[in-house]
Amino acid sequence: MKLFFRSVIMLLITITSNGYACSSSSTPLLKLNVPASLTKEQATQQLDQWLLSLSAKHATNTSKPEPTLELINCYLTEKSVSSPKLSTVAPALDNIASLIVNAQTVEQRDSAIISLNRTVNRDAGSGFVQFPNGADSTIEIDLYQDFVNSICTDSSSSACSEAFSLAAHLWWFAAYYRSIPDFYNDENIISSLAFNDRLNKKWLSYKNDTILLWPQEVLLNSLVFKQQERGFTKPPSYKLLSLRPSIGLSYLSDQSHHIQPTLNIDLLGIYWWKYGGDNGVTAQSGKGLATTLIWDGSDTAFGLTYHHNPKWSATIAHGKDNDLVLSISFQLAHWLL
Amino acid sequence: MSKFTLFLVHGIGVHRNASWADETATLLEQAWQQDVSISGKSKHFNDFFQIEPITYDEVFEDYLDDFSDLGTAVFTDLLDLNKAEKQQLSETLIQHDIIDRHFLWSYIVDVILYKMPLVREQINALVAKQLYQKISQGSTSDNFGVIAHSLGTRVINDTLQRIRTEQADQSNFYQQGYKLKFLIQISDVTDLFGLPLNKDKHPPKNVFPRGTFDYFRTISNRFDPIARMIPTRLDHWPEGRNAEHYMGREIYKDILVEHVHETNVHGLTHYMLHPEVTDEIFDLCGFGRYLSARETRKAAFPAVGPHVEPGLRNALTSLLSDAVALADNSWQTYVNLVIRFGEFSSAQNQPTTAKKTAKKQDHLA
Numbered sequence: 001m002k003l004f005f006r007s008v009i010m011l012l013i014t015i016t017s018n019g020y021a022c023s024s025s026s027t028p029l030l031k032l033n034v035p036a037s038l039t040k041e042q043a044t045q046q047l048d049q050w051l052l053s054l055s056a057k058h059a060t061n062t063s064k065p066e067p068t069l070e071l072i073n074c075y076l077t078e079k080s081v082s083s084p085k086l087s088t089v090a091p092a093l094d095n096i097a098s099l100i101v102n103a104q105t106v107e108q109r110d111s112a113i114i115s116l117n118r119t120v121n122r123d124a125g126s127g128f129v130q131f132p133n134g135a136d137s138t139i140e141i142d143l144y145q146d147f148v149n150s151i152c153t154d155s156s157s158s159a160c161s162e163a164f165s166l167a168a169h170l171w172w173f174a175a176y177y178r179s180i181p182d183f184y185n186d187e188n189i190i191s192s193l194a195f196n197d198r199l200n201k202k203w204l205s206y207k208n209d210t211i212l213l214w215p216q217e218v219l220l221n222s223l224v225f226k227q228q229e230r231g232f233t234k235p236p237s238y239k240l241l242s243l244r245p246s247i248g249l250s251y252l253s254d255q256s257h258h259i260q261p262t263l264n265i266d267l268l269g270i271y272w273w274k275y276g277g278d279n280g281v282t283a284q285s286g287k288g289l290a291t292t293l294i295w296d297g298s299d300t301a302f303g304l305t306y307h308h309n310p311k312w313s314a315t316i317a318h319g320k321d322n323d324l325v326l327s328i329s330f331q332l333a334h335w336l337l
Numbered sequence: 338m339s340k341f342t343l344f345l346v347h348g349i350g351v352h353r354n355a356s357w358a359d360e361t362a363t364l365l366e367q368a369w370q371q372d373v374s375i376s377g378k379s380k381h382f383n384d385f386f387q388i389e390p391i392t393y394d395e396v397f398e399d400y401l402d403d404f405s406d407l408g409t410a411v412f413t414d415l416l417d418l419n420k421a422e423k424q425q426l427s428e429t430l431i432q433h434d435i436i437d438r439h440f441l442w443s444y445i446v447d448v449i450l451y452k453m454p455l456v457r458e459q460i461n462a463l464v465a466k467q468l469y470q471k472i473s474q475g476s477t478s479d480n481f482g483v484i485a486h487s488l489g490t491r492v493i494n495d496t497l498q499r500i501r502t503e504q505a506d507q508s509n510f511y512q513q514g515y516k517l518k519f520l521i522q523i524s525d526v527t528d529l530f531g532l533p534l535n536k537d538k539h540p541p542k543n544v545f546p547r548g549t550f551d552y553f554r555t556i557s558n559r560f561d562p563i564a565r566m567i568p569t570r571l572d573h574w575p576e577g578r579n580a581e582h583y584m585g586r587e588i589y590k591d592i593l594v595e596h597v598h599e600t601n602v603h604g605l606t607h608y609m610l611h612p613e614v615t616d617e618i619f620d621l622c623g624f625g626r627y628l629s630a631r632e633t634r635k636a637a638f639p640a641v642g643p644h645v646e647p648g649l650r651n652a653l654t655s656l657l658s659d660a661v662a663l664a665d666n667s668w669q670t671y672v673n674l675v676i677r678f679g680e681f682s683s684a685q686n687q688p689t690t691a692k693k694t695a696k697k698q699d700h701l702a
Contacts, residue, residue: 048626051623052375052623106505110505110512113505113512113513113514114511114512116514117477117511117512117514117515117516118547118548121516121551121584122584123518123551123584123585123586123623124480124622124623124624125586125620125621125622125623125624125625125626126584126585126586126625127585128584128585129584130584140583140584140585142585175478176478178476178477178478178514179476179477179478180477180514181477181513181514181515182476182477182478182514185473185477185513185514187506188505188506188512188513189473189513191506191507192469192473192505192506192507192508192509192510192513193469193470193473193508195506195507195508196462196465196466196469196470196508197466199462199466200462200463200466203458203459203462203463204459206459207399207400207403207459208399212403213403214404215404218400218450218453218455218456219453221455222453222454222455222456225454225455225458227454227458227539229502230502230503231499231502231503231504231507232458232461232462232465232499232503232507233458235455235458235459
């Protein structure tokens with residue numbers, strides 16, 4: 001197998017040693033400045049250095065990828081005359097590039113980019129590149145083993161230099177193909193940044209701009225919160241209230257001192273609001289209702305609380321010792337902290 | 338040349354801003370300077386790497402502030418302390434190193450809060466925002482890797498699950514052509530969230546190699562009581578994926594280290610001391626062939642650090658040589674360590690404690 005591959009590469013290098021045959025590719029794709037002949041050690045070192053070039057962004061000065069893609073396709077087609085491996089790579093790559101470049105809809109382009117993302121890859125550590133070689137299949141090429149180690153020897157040779165050149169081209173092709181989405185991503189990036197910003201602001205507003213939750217309420221709200229199966233879930237526009245203490249100033253109908261401080265505890269309730277403001281991410285003040293227990297130190301009363309906003313609420317209640325209890329309670333955290 | 342972007346995701350504890358990663362970045366840089374040899378090129382760490390800390394602790398802190406504020410607002414007057422008593426309380430807290438009001442809460446409540454879907458969603462949105470802001474500044478041909486620690490391992494899995502199932506124009510960077518080269522999970526707790534009923538309601542079922550990242554590594558320390566409390570299962574991966582190779586590498590590797598150099602064996606910085614850990618990171622970033630004497634350095638790395646006091650050193654050395662006591666289960670090993678260390682303490686009548694060790698290490702440092 002190794003001997004076969006070596007023979008194929010040798011043949012490929014021999015055929016293509018005169019440069020690009022395509023009429024449109026009179027300019028070489030890469031300026032490698034490689035000596036005419038190399039030893040195995042030299043080629044390995046050259047490839048080591050080349051693989052440290054991690055990015056292909058802005059590697060060409062074109063505003064569109066088509067001219068470079070044409071040169072790459074031309075190069076690969078020419079090389080693939082004698083290489084079964086590359087013969088399937090060139091049309092598969094060209095097909096993916098065409099789907100992205102000529103997409104009529106956003107969905108078509110997104111689908112083609114996913115396909116590209118799945119099938120074109122490279123790994124500087126292992127020295128591998130991956131390309132598509134047909135429908136739903138890929139090929140992995142070991143640039144060191146399949147080119148440098150197979151062709152080069154301790155003696156300097158032009159074949160070794162060409163082997164390095166081919167490996168370097170394939171490395172760069174993988175990088176260039178991976179960078180094709182850069183030409184089309186601007187709109188998605190702008191929308192995604194705005195989406196993330198809105199989502200985070202909405203969560204912060206859910207958390208801070210409405211009524212603050214006690215630990216047991218965070219647990220209760222989490223239990224009823226429905227996460228979406230796919231993607232991010234936006235915050236709800238309500239909070240359940242439970243066992244929520246506050247200090248109230250109450251009118252007690254049947255006490256000698258009618259006005260007294262009381263401990264008010266919302267037993268169970270709900271607070272709701274709408275999102276508004278810029279981009280609809282700011283929680284409005286909202287309203288709430290809850291069943292409430294009021295304790296004045298000796299007697300308890302049960303009633304209904306209306307939360308006018310996150311800051312204060314009013315309760316009407318009835319107790320064993322007091323026919324009527326009217327109470328106003330402040331969410332002190334909002335006022336004092 | 339663009340840099341390899343390394344995202345660092347923290348675990349439990351206090352991580353108020355991006356500076357939490359400074360020490361980890363420094364250790365990585367030191368390892369780079371010592372262990373990597375690149376001829377004919379600049380060897381500056383910053384020429385090759387961009388470290389991007391991900392911080393989500395502010396969400397926990399925000400909730401804890403609320404709980405604290407609500408409690409204070411209602412109950413302040415119930416704590417009827419005079420000035421002298423308040424001063425005494427303050428001194429007591431300082432004496433016992435509880436100088437931060439969230440000291441204990443931050444470690445325990447972080448995990449409890451993250452189990453709550455409301456909090457989890459907010460954190461996932463925050464982490465996704467930070468990830469996307471950095472990733473979208475680069476090219477789709479650039480390289481990105483994630484190193485997550487402790488609770489951060491679950492946080493990053495949940496976040497990637499959300500990202501992968503979103504729309505392309507709603508921060509699904511995979512549909513935009515970006516991808517992560519690797520995900521390294523140090524002291525992995527991903528499967529811990531099935532507790533207590535052994536049922537994970539929201540597993541990261543779309544997060545696995547060759548879709549979300551190329552390579553996956555789990556790293557744990559035999560003496561880390563958190564790591565492997567629940568072993569990594571990879572139940573949501575396609576069958577057999579963990580045994581596959583991709584582009585000349587193993588897709589999945591589980592790395593077990595055995596070293597005790599600091600009191601906090603669970604800490605991310607403690608893991609970064611081990612050359613096997615930093616070597617794996619540099620290798621996955623593409624610099625494996627520039628690592629010098631990898632196996633030699635790994636073999637020569639001392640299991641017990643230079644600052645560990647003699648009592649604990651002897652106990653650890655004895656335990657390390659005891660194959661029976663060194664069970665695969667880290668909790669069992671941890672218990673063995675405690676028993677062995679307890680035996681030693683009892684025999685020598687020395688009240689040695691982990692806290693004392695910590696203080697000594699701090700002093701030596």
